[in-house]
Amino acid sequence: MTGASPALRLALGVAAAMAPPPPAFPAETPLGHVIEGLRAARDSAVLALDDAGRPIGILTEQDIARRVAFRLPEEAPLSAAISAPLITCAPDAGLWRAVALMRAHRLRHLPVVDAAGRCIGMLHRADVLAAVSGRMLQHLDALAGDDAAVKAAQAGLATALLHEGIEAPALVRLVSEINLDLHRRVLARALAEGPPPPIGFTLLVMGSAGRGESLLRPDQDNGLILEPYPDASHDQLDAWFRPMTERLNAGLAAAGFPLCPGGIMARNPLWRKTRAQWEAQFALWARRRSGAALLFADIAFDFRGVARIGAVEGDPAAALRAAIAPILAAHPALLGALAAQDQRLRVGLTLWGGFADDEPGAGTRTDLKLHGLMPLVAATRLLALQHGVAETGTAERLAALAERGVVSHGPGLQRAFTLLLDALLRQQLADHAAGQSPGNLVDTAALPKPVRAELREALREIRRFAKACFAGFTGELW
CATH class of the missing domain: 1.20.120 (Four Helix Bundle (Hemerythrin (Met), subunit A))
Structure with a gap:
């Protein structure tokens, strides 16, 4: 992160700021062995692991002073002294989100875990806060609040960064990443309010959100790529996706993203399809080149995948992006119609x-x-x-x-x-x-x-x- 502006550092994924993983031990390891391992590694924290190698708790130097010294014998298990449940973040989460989490929970250490739940790095508070000026901290604190507070904090954070001379593209990138994080939060809540998804899917954003160029009040432009399913299952699956997408789009509206006047939203069946159906849809728009087809294609061509839910094979958004070139090669008149x-x-x-x-x-x-x-x-x-x-x-x-x-x-x-x-x-x-x-x-x-x-x-x-x-x-x- 050396040389990057504060805004760029905050918008980068936490992977760009994390240190190597700390020492880690099975939860039943005796404390005497754990503390000796911590001393030998010259680190400030260790992780407790479950049987699958996933971190379930953390033991810091402060914890040792408060809970272990003169209180627990050397043979006591690590699990008796750890702080749990463990708060973690993903490597592709924005650094701004990690700062907000660490300050909201008063953490000195924040483990970074991969999709399988295994630790791949550690964020240390002193290193992370070095990327942030004091002027920004009050706004970053608000980013750990509810959706409305997060949306309001965008403006304060952008203003503070402008005063520090950060150029607009870096600020817009940060605002866009905050918007995408809000999409993921609202989606997680929409999923939690109903039964689990019957098939995997990918959330897409389009338009300015897909370009990473959202300003302070973008409309919703979103859709889903569904994993393949038998035609006979359509009605059953649609019965699950209808209420979930209604909750998603309503939640985004409540969070400050107005409903799209043109209906380009996941609750509209036109905007939730399998990848094969999406490819057929693009090809249909390319053949017809009518007013609506051109409008939809213009917005949809800027799509970007922001969340994969359930059993999803590969990266459907990237695969769909790769499928566009042969469609355009087969229908070259589409670009001419879009240009007109x-x-x-x-x-x-x-x-x-x-x-x-x-x-x-x-x-x-x-x-x-x-x-x-x-x-x-x-x-x-x-x-x-x-x-x-x-x-x-x-x-x-x-x-x-x-x-x-x-x-x-x-x-x-x-x-x-x-x-x-x-x-x-x-x-x-x-x-x-x-x-x-x-x-x-x-x-x-x-x-x-x-x-x-x-x-x-x-x-x-x-x-x-x-x-x-x-x-x-x-x-x-x-």
Whole structure:
């Protein structure tokens, strides 16, 4: 993690910050042997293991001073002195989540366990907190609370990091990771409120969530990849998934993710399928190329798997991503149809080079998402799909396209992307601080003059790039 900004460190998985696993012993090991092993390893904690080698408790130096010294004989088992149940985290959990857990439970050590429940590393409080400034801690503490508290804490954390000079893409990545963690929490609760799932499945997010570009108030765009099942079982399985997905989408709405007006949510049967059914759905959209098919494909192409539940074979989301290339090769007209639809997107500049007025009534604010980010996102997506780029984030797609020589002005577009995210995020934080719902209308007149000038040039760069891209697919002059 050396050299990474605080925001980037917090968004990284805990695997990037963990130390090697501590000494570990079977729970029945005599304490005398355990303490000697701790001394020899020069570590500050040991783990107690069950018969399968999974940690079930922890014994720290503090525990030895409080519970063992002059209290328990050397022959007493390790299980008599450990702290249990054990609080752990996964290696792909955001470091922000680990910090919140450690502070909420006053932990000095947090074991990192793999999918099988075995310890693969340890987080130490002193090392972890070194990545976090004091200004952020109050907001990180709130991230250990309920869903509403977590959503509210996003704004405070983003504001604190902006004040430290962290650039918007790093902040948006962190906000997106917090949003994905909320999705997993709500899903776990939806599962706990009903019988166990009859088959395994993968939760997908799409749109801005799939790109890792969520701002403070994204709509829901989600679906499921179901594990294969016999056709005769459909009604029985659907009877389980209907109430569970209703709980999932309602829970996400309560957590601050508004229901998708277009119904692109797991509770809609259209958005929960097996992988084979998803592939057939993409192929159908590619053949039909109707308005609804293009809209759905545009959103769905940014999908990302965020949770695998039950017996899931492999990585269904990655396998589905790999299946897109042959579908597009068989139906090349789809990208042309998407480009014809996307070329209606306009940047937020007037004919004379001023900022467009997108605000109803007397205001003059500009929608920099619809008339800035979206043309850039759409054009970059089309080129990424054409050239088989697996990444879904706009910045990552631009970098991959530049590396392949497809985009020659990558740095300028990356800077334009950063400027737009920064303007949108700052406006949304200002809206939040004023007690208003965060939106996409940016008060460009309130920006410093140099920022306005750079933003205008960024929009011109996006306009040139998007027009050339769309024309390349449609064959229309621009």
